Amino acid sequence: MKIAELQPELFERFARVLKQDSLHHAFLFSGGFGAMEMALWLAQSRFCRSLQAGLPCGQCRECRLVAANDFTDLHIVKPDGQTIKTQQIRDLLLTFSQSGFESNRQVVMIDGAEKLHPNAANALLKSIEEPESEIYIFLLTASENMVLETIKSRTQVITFPNQTAIIQDDLIQNGTLKTDAALISELVTSLDEARCLAGDKSFLDSIKQLEKFAKALTGQADDAFLQIMQLVPLFKDKKSQGLAFQLLTILLVKQRQAKLAQNVFIAQRYWRSNVNFQASLEKIILG
Numbered sequence: 001m002k003i004a005e006l007q008p009e010l011f012e013r014f015a016r017v018l019k020q021d022s023l024h025h026a027f028l029f030s031g032g033f034g035a036m037e038m039a040l041w042l043a044q045s046r047f048c049r050s051l052q053a054g055l056p057c058g059q060c061r062e063c064r065l066v067a068a069n070d071f072t073d074l075h076i077v078k079p080d081g082q083t084i085k086t087q088q089i090r091d092l093l094l095t096f097s098q099s100g101f102e103s104n105r106q107v108v109m110i111d112g113a114e115k116l117h118p119n120a121a122n123a124l125l126k127s128i129e130e131p132e133s134e135i136y137i138f139l140l141t142a143s144e145n146m147v148l149e150t151i152k153s154r155t156q157v158i159t160f161p162n163q164t165a166i167i168q169d170d171l172i173q174n175g176t177l178k179t180d181a182a183l184i185s186e187l188v189t190s191l192d193e194a195r196c197l198a199g200d201k202s203f204l205d206s207i208k209q210l211e212k213f214a215k216a217l218t219g220q221a222d223d224a225f226l227q228i229m230q231l232v233p234l235f236k237d238k239k240s241q242g243l244a245f246q247l248l249t250i251l252l253v254k255q256r257q258a259k260l261a262q263n264v265f266i267a268q269r270y271w272r273s274n275v276n277f278q279a280s281l282e283k284i285i286l287g
């Protein structure tokens, strides 16, 4: 799916900016949905050989290489473990001062900006303050609340809304049940992730089991305890267990069970502090 369809309003906004040739040099993109696609499209606009009224053509060699993350002047940095280290950024900036690049322009994308070390952020943002600088920086984060204030104040912050309606439509068109599509659309931050979950038979089965559990929670405690026995084998690893808590919360909020949703929140905290999955689920019933 193209960025114009993923984020139509933001696409229009940036198309105007490109037509006026007035793109800022540093952005913080908050919220995952379509953020990387947008950053790549804007990167294309910096390198495209046949711009169409300021917009990238999408066809030329440069556009194709950027789309494939394979262009020499595009640098995508990801966290090395828990942080993006200052040395990673220093190495990058050092390479800019060396020859061998296709143009003077450079585009840097930092995927996981909340993991940027303050010194790394400073070194990076300083590089665009030179008047002749042709460096464009896109910082991507799932949540701007986790990003340092010093970074936010020096970038233009753009919030990418989660487009649940677009995800739902896409899944339904591809054969997913409407109720499953609605749930999945609230869980994910990208269309790829949504399609992946919708195509996972065992995940869809586990949704059914969670729905039973959510229903049992409003009835007899004994029944809810029995449902837990059915649930535990379906969620074996930490990642799927995390999803289970998210799904349960969504289901209970839909049923207007605020108190139970609050219990899930507390149970999830126990689980995060290494209480096992089953005992954490039991906390939801015990309150």
Ligand SMILES: [Zn+2]
Residues within 6 Å of the ligand: 047, 048, 049, 050, 051, 056, 057, 058, 059, 060, 061, 062, 063
């Ligand atoms: Zn092009």
